[in-house]
Amino acid sequence: MLTTEWWRSAVIYQVYPRSFADADGDGLGDLAGITRRLDALSVLGVDAVWLSPFYTSPQNDAGYDVADYCDVDPRFGTLADFDTLMARAHELGLKVIVDLVPNHSSDQHRWFQAAIRAPEGSEERARYIFRDGKGPGGDEAPNNWESVFGGPAWSRITDENGKPGQWYLHLFDSSQPDLNWENPWVREQFKDILRFWLDRGVDGFRVDVAHGMVKAAGMPDYMPPANAGSMGGSAGLDDALASGALDASGMNEAASDRPELPTPPYWAQDGVHEINREWREVLDEYDGDRVLVAEAWVDPPRKLAQWVRPDEMHQAFNFAYLETPWNADAIRRVVDASLDAFSSVGAPSTWVLSNHDVIRHATRLVLNPELNPQGAGIGPNSPEHPDPELGLRRARAASALMLALPGSAYVYQGEELGLPEAIHLPDESRQDPTWFRTDGEKYGRDGCRVPIPWEAEAPAFGFNDTGLSWLPQPEIWSQFARDSQDGVPDSTLELYKRSLALRAEHDLGNGALEWLQGYGSETIAFRNSGVTVIANTGTESVQLPAGDGPGTRIVLQSAGVDGGTLPPDTTVWLV
CATH class of the missing domain: 3.20.20.80 (Glycosidases)
Structure with a gap:
């Protein structure tokens, strides 16, 4: 259909x-x-x-x-x-x-302001993720989670009586308390x-x-790889690099091929x-x-x-x-x-x-x-x-x-x-x-x-x-x-205008991709809705299709093409 x-x-x-x-x-x-x-x-x-x-x-x-x-x-x-x-x-x-x-919301949101004024166990507190601390006097954070922006993912409030109170979770900045989606x-x-x-x-x-909102039951401790990415993807490039699952030789791997790491309890x-x-x-x-x-x-x-x-x-x-x-x-x-x-x-x-x-x-x-x-x-x-x-x-x-x-x-x-x-x-x-x-x-x-x-x-x-x-x-x-x-x-700018106009003209967004063979390991070549696309990611020029038939006329080029060859770091569309 x-x-x-x-x-x-x-x-x-x-x-x-x-x-x-x-x-x-x-x-x-x-x-x-x-x-x-x-x-x-x-x-x-x-x-x-x-x-x-x-x-x-x-x-x-x-x-x-x-x-x-x-x-x-x-x-x-x-x-x-x-x-x-x-x-x-x-x-x-x-x-x-x-x-x-x-x-998460801002800590200035009326919901959070009501939560910090309300007592422990209240309906207002239940809209966010508040927990008692660990250790003597509850002085330690409820777990060891780290903020995406660096530092601990927990901050402690001061109760109206001036005494240290509960801790709240913020996977991002301390001014961004996580909402409780179990509520x-x-x-x-x-x-x-x-x-x-x-x-x-x-x-x-x-x-x-x-990929956030819901946290694992019990919110267990988790040690993320060092230098995790800004959004802490479950198996992103930085996690793989930092954990040692991927070394410099893996830089040419597609992200989809990289080692799949354990999912953090907060993603x-x-x-x-x-x-x-x-x-x-x-x-x-x-x-x-x-x-x-x-x-x-x-x-x-x-x-x-x-x-x-x-x-x-x-x-x-x-x-x-x-x-x-x-x-x-x-x-x-x-x-x-x-x-x-x-x-x-x-x-x-x-x-x-x-x-x-x-x-x-x-x-x-x-x-x-x-x-x-x-x-x-x-x-x-x-x-x-x-x-x-x-x-x-x-x-x-x-x-x-x-x-x-x-x-x-x-x-x-x-x-x-x-x-x-x-x-x-x-x-x-x-x-x-x-x-x-x-x-x-x-x-x-x-x-x-x-x-x-x-x-x-x-x-x-x-x-x-x-x-x-x-x-x-x-x-x-x-x-x-x-x-x-x-x-x-x-x-x-004109390259983008031309690309978008041709994309619409040939309805490439609703098309189907067919890989083309014979262009070498450093070249991407495919056909979509009658348009042939060839991209050279290597360091040597690549021969383009010759003749005057379909798939030989250049209608878009990301850089100058001369003499029937495609220079390095260049993409062309042909019809």
Whole structure:
């Protein structure tokens, strides 16, 4: 049976609101700024926009510490501004997906404030995960769990009488207490939150830490591998490296082939799937193919596919693909594993190269993952610095390859401009909790969150009219500005426009992949819906198909092709 749901083949553009566009000039992006720039996304050719959090928040973790799930933080605007954004996006034919942050709230949320004022064992305390401490006087944390951002995952409150009280769990920052999803009251509140935004017309939700929420019974001690990734995936690249299960010789392995490590007691527990099913029932109450997208750091793809079974979520981010190095064999294996896993449950595979939590792929693809583990970030004192020209060349080739794959693809704001990671940020400007909780040992994620450039000669490169910017923009941003690339044939922006137009023209998102043989181990070659795609990840040029028949005419090239051969780090599409 032909399936036509828009999300099965969509290209979804991630907007990080504080860094996209700033209408009021205070240095922080806002909803009105996004609305003014939506036309550019329509011209780019994407199908939907995903908005990272814009809810009321103290902003200790860039809005992922939510103090009110049903209102807009004044720094970003108002609910009326959100409604205006929604209306304009739909007018342009763009779907809108918003973030949902259910694993934890802000410690400023009224629920948590009531919990710390209430006595032990109260209904209010039961909305979060409070426990008595161990040892004399309960002075030791309930278990040895560590925060994703560094340091212990437990903090102790002080009771109203001034004495030390119970401990609460926070898998992220201490200002982000974990909610208790064993509590039916919490579940009902989030159903109401879903309906609040669905009633306003949103087309779906990206679910933050969708592999979290439920913890193993008894919350046993667990010793994670050192240098675990920023989201603590159950068997991610950094876990494998740090545990010794994967050494430098394994850098060319697909993420889907890496050793599968034990699942931590705070991630990917079976009870999460019951929550997924409850939410799916809520979305099914609404017309219009509303979508749930899981941010689940779960390896390998066959395990991740459990999040997108027919009665659960619709999509899950394919972090195994994101973590795979620029190596043909590794990419082929992870593509095969992804297509097999997701199709086995009737879901589309997704493809992603960058987002607000990882080093931008124009930088990451020339870094050694062993030296630069996920979540550590990169800065002035990192063990290696990238070759920017090679990084951009590989990023363009990787993007052209990704956008030709069947399924749904995600584009992170600024990658269509070829933006690299901002490496040389002053220490005093950094804001990521990882930087502070590790005492500067890890740089964290600020480098991929710097406000993006729109106009080369404007204040703040067009981010606003005042020149203010919550993170400093590098001087090189001028060469990446949208207006300096618009209409320039070989620019990265035009490469994305051309890729997205051809993807839509040939309906590649709804296509089927057929591997082509005879191109060597360092070359990726496949056919999808009549388009032949060839990517060279090696160091030697590769011969392209000769003649004037089907599959010989180049319609897209990530870099110049001359003399019938494909240079290294280059992707072409042929028809």
